[in-house]
Amino acid sequence: MEIDFGSDQRDMDRMGRKVELRRTFNLHSCIGFSMILNSSWPFVLVTGTYSLSNGGLAGNIWLFLVVCVGMFMVMLSMAEMASITPSAGAQYHWTSEYAPHRCHKYLSFAVGWLSTVGWIACMVLVSYVCAQQLQSLIWLYHPGYVAHAWHDSLLTISFNLIAVAFNILLVRKLALIEGLVLILYIAGFFFVIVVLWVMGERTTAEAVFTEFENDSGWASMVLACLVNVSGPVITLIGADSSCHLAEEMRNARWGVPRAMITNASVSYVLGAVMWITFLFNVGNIEAVQNSPYGQSYVAILYYATGSRTATTFCVSLILFLMIMCAVNQTTTASRQVYAFARDNGLPFSTWLCKVRQGWDFPLNALLATLVCSLVISMATIPSANAFNVINAFSLGGLFWSYLIAISVAFWRKITLSERFPVGKFIMGHKLGLVVNSIAIGFLIIVLIFSQFPLVAYADAQTMNWSCLALAIAGMGFVLYYFLYAKEHYTSPVERTRKHE
Numbered sequence: 001m002e003i004d005f006g007s008d009q010r011d012m013d014r015m016g017r018k019v020e021l022r023r024t025f026n027l028h029s030c031i032g033f034s035m036i037l038n039s040s041w042p043f044v045l046v047t048g049t050y051s052l053s054n055g056g057l058a059g060n061i062w063l064f065l066v067v068c069v070g071m072f073m074v075m076l077s078m079a080e081m082a083s084i085t086p087s088a089g090a091q092y093h094w095t096s097e098y099a100p101h102r103c104h105k106y107l108s109f110a111v112g113w114l115s116t117v118g119w120i121a122c123m124v125l126v127s128y129v130c131a132q133q134l135q136s137l138i139w140l141y142h143p144g145y146v147a148h149a150w151h152d153s154l155l156t157i158s159f160n161l162i163a164v165a166f167n168i169l170l171v172r173k174l175a176l177i178e179g180l181v182l183i184l185y186i187a188g189f190f191f192v193i194v195v196l197w198v199m200g201e202r203t204t205a206e207a208v209f210t211e212f213e214n215d216s217g218w219a220s221m222v223l224a225c226l227v228n229v230s231g232p233v234i235t236l237i238g239a240d241s242s243c244h245l246a247e248e249m250r251n252a253r254w255g256v257p258r259a260m261i262t263n264a265s266v267s268y269v270l271g272a273v274m275w276i277t278f279l280f281n282v283g284n285i286e287a288v289q290n291s292p293y294g295q296s297y298v299a300i301l302y303y304a305t306g307s308r309t310a311t312t313f314c315v316s317l318i319l320f321l322m323i324m325c326a327v328n329q330t331t332t333a334s335r336q337v338y339a340f341a342r343d344n345g346l347p348f349s350t351w352l353c354k355v356r357q358g359w360d361f362p363l364n365a366l367l368a369t370l371v372c373s374l375v376i377s378m379a380t381i382p383s384a385n386a387f388n389v390i391n392a393f394s395l396g397g398l399f400w401s402y403l404i405a406i407s408v409a410f411w412r413k414i415t416l417s418e419r420f421p422v423g424k425f426i427m428g429h430k431l432g433l434v435v436n437s438i439a440i441g442f443l444i445i446v447l448i449f450s451q452f453p454l455v456a457y458a459d460a461q462t463m464n465w466s467c468l469a470l471a472i473a474g475m476g477f478v479l480y481y482f483l484y485a486k487e488h489y490t491s492p493v494e495r496t497r498k499h500e
Contacts, residue, residue, distance in 0.1 A: 007251060007252075007253050007254070011085070011086055011252065011253060012247070015085065015087055015093075015492065015495065017087075017247070017342075017495075019247075020247075020355040020360075021088075021247050021248045021355070021360055021361065021362075022172070022248065022360035022361075023247075023248055023249060023250045024172065024174070024175045024248060025175050025245055025248050025249040025250070026175070026249070026250055026251075026255070027249075027251075027255040027258060027259060028179065029175035029176070029178050029179055030242050030245055030249050030255060030256070030259040031182075031242075031259045031262050031263055032178035032179050032181070032182035033174075033175075033178045033241065033242070033245065033328055033331075034238060034239055034241045034242045034259055034260070034263040034328075035182060035185065035263050035266065035267055036178060036181055036182060036185055036321070036324050036325055036328055037238045037241045037325055037328035037329060037332065038236070038237070038238035038239060038241075038263060038267045038325075039185075039238070039321055039322065039325040040235050040236060040267040040268065040270050040271030040274070041189050041192075041270045041271055041273075041274035042318045042321050042322060042325075043129075043234060043235040043271070044235050044271050044274040044275045044278060045192075045274065045278060045295075045296075045297035045318065046129055046132070046133075046295065046297070046318075046322075047231040047232075047234060047235055048231075048278050048282075048296045048297055050231055050387065050388060050454065051228055051231040051232075052282070052285050052288075052289060052296065053213075053215045053216050053289070053454065053455075054214070054215070054216050054218070054224045054225065054227055054228040054454060055212060055213065055214070055221070055224050055225040055228050056211055056212045056213030056214075057203070057207055057208045057209075057211055057213075057279045057282070057285075058207075058208065058209055058210050058211050058212045059212045059213070059221065059224065059225040059228070060225075060228065060231075060232075060275070060279065061208060061209065061275065061276065061279055062209075062225075063225050063226075063228060063229065063232055064232040064235075064271070064272060064275050065272065067229065067232040067233055067236060068232075068236060068268045068271075068272060069438075070438065070439070070442030070443075070445075070446070071233070071236045071237070071239075071264065071268070071442075072264055072265075072268065073435050073436075073438040073439040073442060074240075074402055074406070074439045074442065074443065075239045075240065075260050075261065075264040076261070076427065076435050076439075077406045077409070077432075077435055077436050077439045078090075078091075078240050078243065078260065078402065078405070078406070079256075079257035079258075079260045079261055079425050080257070080409075080423065080425055080426070080427055080432065081094045081098075081405065081409060081423075082242075082243050082246065082256045082257050082260065082423075082425075083253055083254070083256065083257040083423030083424040083425035083426075084253075084421045084422070084423035085097060085421075085423075086243075086246035086247075086249075086252035086253050086256050087243075087246055087247070087339065087492070088243075088244050088245070088246055088247045088248075088335045088336070088338065088339040089112070089336070089339035089340060089342075089343075089492060090115070090240065090243035090244055090246070090336075090339075090405075091111050091112075091115050091243075091401040091402065091404070091405040092108045092109070092111040092112035092115060092339075092340065092345075092401070092405075092492070093108070093339075093492040094405045094408075094409065095107050095108040095111045095404055095405045095408050096108035096491040096492045096493040096494075097492070097493045098405075098408040098409045098411070098412040099408040099411075100408075100411070104491055104493055105486075105489065105491040105494075106481065107404060107408065108491050108492065108493075109345060109477070109481055109485055109489050109491070110404070110477060110481075111400075111401045111404050111405060112340040112343075112345045113340075113345070113473070113476075113477035114396075114397045114398070114400045114401040114404075114473075114477075115336055115340075115397065115398065115401040116333075116336050116337055116340055116345075116346070116397075117393075117397040117473050118394050118395070118396070118397025118398035118399075118400075118401060119244075119329070119332055119333035119336050119394075119397075119398070120333050120337075120369055120372045120373060120376070121376060121390055121393045121394035121397060122237075122329050122332075122333070122394040122398070123160065123163070123326065123329040123330050123333045123369060123373050124156065124160065124373045124376045124377055124390055124394075125234070125387070125390045125391055125394055126159075126322060126325050126326040126329050127156045127157075127159035127160045127163065127326050127373070127377070128152065128156045128377075128386065128387060128390060129322050129387075130155070130156075130159040130319060130322045130323055130326060131151075131152050131155030131156045131158075131159060132152075132294060132295060132387070133295070133315055133318055133319040133322060134155060134319060135147050135151070135152075135155070135294055136293050136294045136295045136298045136315055137312060137315055137316070137319070139292055139293045139294055139298075140293055140298065140302070140308055140311060140312060140315070141308070143292050147294070149386070152386060153377050153378055156377040157373075157374055157377050157378075159323065159326055160326070160330075160370060160373045160374065160377065161370070162323065162326070162327075163323070163326040163327045163329070163330040164330055164366055164367075164369070164370045166327045166330075167327060167330050167331055167334065167361070167366055168361075168363065168366060171360075171361045172360070174331070178328075181321070181324050184317075184320075184321070185321060188317045188318075188321065189270055189274065191314075191317075192274070192301075192314055192317075193273065193274065193277055195301070195304065195305065195310070195314065196277050196278075196280075196281045196300070196301070196304060197277060197280075197281070199304040199305055200280075200281030200283075200300065200303075200304040201281060201283040201303065201304065202280060202281065203279065203280050203281065203282060203283065205280075208276070208279050208280055212224075212225075216454060216455040216456055217455060217456035217457055218456045219456070226445070226449045226452075227449050227452040227453075227454065228454070229445070229446055229449045229450060230388065230391050230392055230395060230446075230449075230450045232271075232275075233395060233446055233450065234391050234394075234395065235271050235275075236264075236267065236268055236271060237395070237398065238263075238267075239260045239261075239263040239264040239267065240260060240402075241328065241329075241332045242256050242259040242260050242263065243256060243260070244331075244332045244335040244336055244339070245331075245332075245335065247335075248335075253423060253424050254424045257423070257424065257425035258425070261425075278297065278300070281300055281304065282296070282300060283300065283303065287299070288300060288303075295315075298311060298315055301314050301315070330366070330369060333369045334362055334365040334366040334368075334369050335362070335365070337352060337362070337365040337368055337369055338352065338353055338355075338362035338365040341353035341365065343489060343490045343491070343492060343495075344485065344488045344489050344490060345485065345489050347480070348368075351364055352364050352365050352368055353365070376390070388453075388454060388464060388466075389464060389465050389466050389469070390466075391450075391466075392450045392451055392464055392466035392467075393466040393469050393470060395446065395447075395450045396447065396450065396451065396466055396467075396470045397470070397473070399443050399446055399447050399450070400447065402439075402443055403440065403443040403444065403447065406436055406439050406440055406443070407440055409436065410433065410436040410437070410440065413429065413432060413433060413436070414433070450466075451464060451466060451467040451470075452464060
């Protein structure tokens with residue numbers, strides 16, 4: 001294929017954007033970036049701790065496969081839009097282009113806020129996961145260690161600081177580092193798979209594929225499975241991170257959608273294989289869940305190998321991959337903040353979108369994401385269910401932004417199909433409508449059930465407070481919009497029309 005590097009400048013001109021970021025990513029490094037951010041197989045092991053009580057082995061495996069299909073439809077829908085408009089703003093930019101004229105400004109503003117909140121919460125979530133892996137290593141050698149909520153918060157803040165420092169000091173080497181870490185990521189997958197299949201305690205295929213359980217008091221088995229949807233979703237989310245690197249990737253119009261689809265295809269397969277392996281080797285579920293190591297997979301590895309050294313190696317590998325995932329989450333979150341601030345979508349936008357000459361990365365946006373992550377990290381101290389709260393909060397923000405962006409594109413295809421643009425990735429009109437329809441239905445289901453607590457009769461400690469956090473964030477952006485942004489926010493389509 002003949003690479004058209006001039007298309008990048010033409011796309012920036014059409015969007016009315018000034019080139020401020022260095023294009024250091026190509027297709028392969030962008031795939032590496034998004035796959036490490038996705039971290040599907042490490043997240044399978046991490047989220048297994050929270051998934052086993054709802055649906056049982058069979059419920060979890062079939063739910064995971066259904067989520068793979070739904071998420072792939074979402075990625076195809078977004079890849080199509082990314083091939084038309086490769087912008088770091090992604091969802092909110094696409095919403096402004098495809099939404100009805102009378103509401104494009106407000107909808108794109110809402111999507112910008114939701115996406116920003118979602119990515120910053122994801123950044124905190126991954127740092128929190130890093131903290132949990134470090135604590136598991138402590139428990140492995142010091143069983144008497146007592147973890148307090150403030151330990152979680154301080155460790156989460158520490159990993160946030162590491163991720164931001166990496167993005168500041170090594171930003172120009174990021175594309176190279178992604179390729180090297182990707183090799184370790186793939187090698188680590190095969191290492192853990194072989195260890196578990198060769199040395200693990202085997203569960204029967206009948207139990208894995210046919211035995212459903214409802215241990216949390218839900219009214220039906222279907223409901224018990226659906227409230228568990230956040231686990232597989234957070235495992236598979238992240239392929240769209242390539243969109244936010246569109247202004248740092250060469251030949252972005254062609255490369256971004258292919259990076260998204262390649263990442264989704266490979267990551268979902270790796271995640272499914274690891275999930276099947278995990279469930280086949282889980283052994284005694286109650287013993288694994290109540291193990292003194294904090295994480296179910298740590299207990300499974302320790303019981304399988306009988307060696308603290310081997311278990312430490314595996315957990316340390318996953319901790320390193322999670323740290324790199326946090327680095328990439330921070331990159332993505334900061335690019336979203338930078339892009340949205342260019343259109344005056346955030347408080348202090350002039351400062352947030354500033355890129356110092358010769359630096360080629362948005363330092364101020366990085367610092368802002370750090371401050372926000374510190375606030376969220378401290379806010380989780382009172383919650384004994386912090387992982388699920390942050391998880392649902394991040395999914396709520398991101399999935400609402402996906403839903404609105406795909407819905408307005410779907411509306412545009414139905415009402416003005418002859419005027420829907422064509423990019424470098426084409427699904428065709430009829431297939432595109434089918435894919436968009438499935439994606440919209442899937443997103444609605446996830447948005448509903450991701451806000452449920454994991455147990456039917458929740459108290460203040462086990463309640464999923466993410467719906468309240470999302471409501472507060474929603475009230476914040478509505479208030480900010482009508483007090484300030486309504487007059488100052490520039491919808492991307494307005495800038496685009498001026499330069500067409």
